[in-house]
Amino acid sequence: MNIEQARFNMIEQQIRPWEVLDPQVLDLLFVVKREDFVPAAYRNLAFADLEIPLADGQVMLAPRVEARLLQELGVRKGDKVLEIGTGSGYMAALLAARAEHVVSLEIRPEIAATARENLQRAGIDNVNVECADGIAGWPQRAPFDVIVFSGSVAQIPPAVLKQLRVGGRLAAVVGEAPVMEAQLITCIADGVFNTINLFETVVPALDGGQPKQEFSL
Structure with a gap:
């Protein structure tokens, strides 16, 4: 497989058609090598338009x-x-x-350890991978300018929303299959949030971060 051709095809055939047109984002996809983060058994699928299996049923x-x-x-x-x-x-x-800095929460110790190894091998030193349940966020380093859920949640946990700085942005896929929507939530004032629905999609639930109970804000 021609790695660079496959990367180019991924960007031009999958990502641009999804209205990703920011040149800085597109350039970044050439710089950060996706194949270096894919499990060896699936390396030939690194640029495919699909979810790639990780350990313990995660993707x-x-x-x-x-x-x-x-x-x-x-x-x-x-x-x-x-x-x-x-x-x-x-x-x-x-x-x-x-x-400037990223705190990334992963509830499964084996997956967290592998991610640390991947990031270290890639020479990335401004990420702290913490083994924790993301439903509580990470109050030790709050507030944050940006929060992202890398997996779907039924609802955004209020504890996490409270850790968003005024002017900060939160992105998540919210809902339950078969109805989910990617949302961008902006904190416009203390305790006040504006939500924009971005696109419909279905992605696996975030393991350990899926709040089952009903929350009230």
């Missing part, structure tokens, strides 16, 4: 979904970022390339 999200969420979040230099659901570490690597 890497499809490239177009990750790229679209990254674009909508508009990560800037100086931003403090919280990712809930580390997976392979690839999304954390993309976020880290644009942010």
Whole structure:
């Protein structure tokens, strides 16, 4: 397989058609090597339009979904970022390339350890992978400028919303199959949020971060 041709095809045939047109995001997809975060058994599928299996039934999200969420979040230099659901570490690597620092929460120790290894091998030193249940967020480093859920949740946990700085952005796929929607939530004032529905999709539930009970804000 011609790796660079496959990467180019992924960007031009999968990602651009999903309205990912920010040149900085597109350039980043050439720089951060997705294949370095894919399990060896699935390396030949690194650029395919599908979710790639990880350990314990978890997955890497499809490239177009990750790229679209990254674009909508508009990560800037100086931003403090919280990712809930580390997976392979690839999304954390993309976020880290644009942010000052990323905290990424992963509930499964084996997956967290593999992600740390992937990030270290890629030379990325501004990501802390913490083994924790993301439903509580990470109050130790709050507030955050950007929060992203790398997997779907039935609802956004209020504890996580409270960790978003005024002016901060949160992206998540919200709902339960077969009806889910990617949302961008902006904190416009203390305790006040504006929600934009971005696109319909269905992605696996975030393991350990899926709130089953009903919340009231």
